[in-house]
Amino acid sequence: MDLFWEAFREAWRLLSTGDGDVYGITARTAAITGTSTAVSMLIGIPSGLGLALGRFPGQRTLVAFANAGTGMPPVVAGLFVSMLLWRSGLFGGLRLIYTPTAIVFAQTIIATPVIAAITAAAVMALPPSLHLQIRAMGAGRLQYLWLVAREARLPILVAVMAGFGAVISEVGASMMVGGNLAGETRVLTTAAVLEVSKGSFGTALAFGLILVAVTVAVSLALTAVQQSARRR
């Protein structure tokens, strides 16, 4: 139990003094996972709408792919992006390996299927009469999409939360494509792993506690948005 108290004290000390670049690491984590989630939303929500509403060959297969993609192992996403971005890889010339951008690429691969699959499921669950209603109102194609997304906004927020949860908790991809570089690509999860390998379990747990706090704070904020959207 001593270790737990030590961890809490260490977490408090890190937070109050800002030692170990804890503010930098926390801010960087928020920026990287926030960007990944935003990009995944931009790709995932329209894809989810298309998967649910479109009628095209291979649609079922694509839905199955999106559903399977919700289980995308971070280490596979990381390896895939690494092989593309290494100097010896196809896009090595862009010199993006071991940068925050590389982490965003990998995390987008992880979160986009999650957001697309849940969005598609939410839209498919809407009552069929709704589509007739909207079309009867004479909505254009964009308006139609917008209204459908609006109707499904509560589960779509769940989709965003799930996508965010997937990227803020992953360590395999960040470690591989980011390299855990101090001051650059070190995020809360990779910092915790490094402290564990150094045998500094108190500091590692301190980073873990901060990570949990960030996750809870973001989830609470999104839930507040969701609940206020419900009342509308």
Next chain:
Amino acid sequence: MHLYPTRSLLALVVLGMLAIAVGCRGGDSSRELILATTTSTQDSGLLEVLIPRFEAESDIHVKVIAVGSGAAMEMGQRGDADVLLVHAPAAEEEFVAAGYGVERARVMYNDFVIVGPPSDPAGVAGAADAAAALAKIAASRSTFMSRGDHSGTHAKEQALWAAAGLDVPRGRSWYQETGQGMGATLTISAEKEGYTLTDRSTWLAAGDQERLPITVEGDPRLFNVYHVIVVNPDRHPKVNAQGARRFRAFLLQQDTLREIGEFGRAQYGQPLFTPDPA
């Protein structure tokens, strides 16, 4: 209801990707150096001291990728790293002979030790012969944790089994492979009360010395030497050879060597590495 992502939605996605592309700066390639190295130089904290000094001195930004020596040389072979700091001499010689690396130079040494549980089930405490100690561990079927990750330490362990006249006991119930770095392997060994081979610096900096004391040390075969190797720029034109040579020279200059020799003395009562350029 034929609906495909509309042009405006596509435009939005493209805009988002552009925003990210703008946010990332490729930077000047000559001002950036990728150092692939062993976990021991990072887990011990040595690089956290040396790298900022080099960056201040040279205005070159160093990206340290801490992997096993085997993986570091693999990166060098593909041109994914510029300079290596590794400790697997036999593999390094092959690496240089095959033309993947140039200007290999000795930087420092310390030693490997065999650590194990205080109860010492194999009865090897105080042994002077590391290979004989491994033979005893095998004969008593005591738990042994191997790195199993093609690192320099793993290579040394395999050489010691060979010196003991034994095959590497892979697949035996008492011989387990962690597949992780030295710090993590020490933690696992302490929890599972197993023996393991470790470099002294990681054991001092990250190990649990009470639950995992040294059982075997001082065998000349436990010598652990670190070399710097410049990745051959003739094979990989993208390699930052100038920066790599600058880093090599930095490691070998007098004040750096003095700092390596002092590193850890205050905290652990003994230096973690002994500088020894050659």
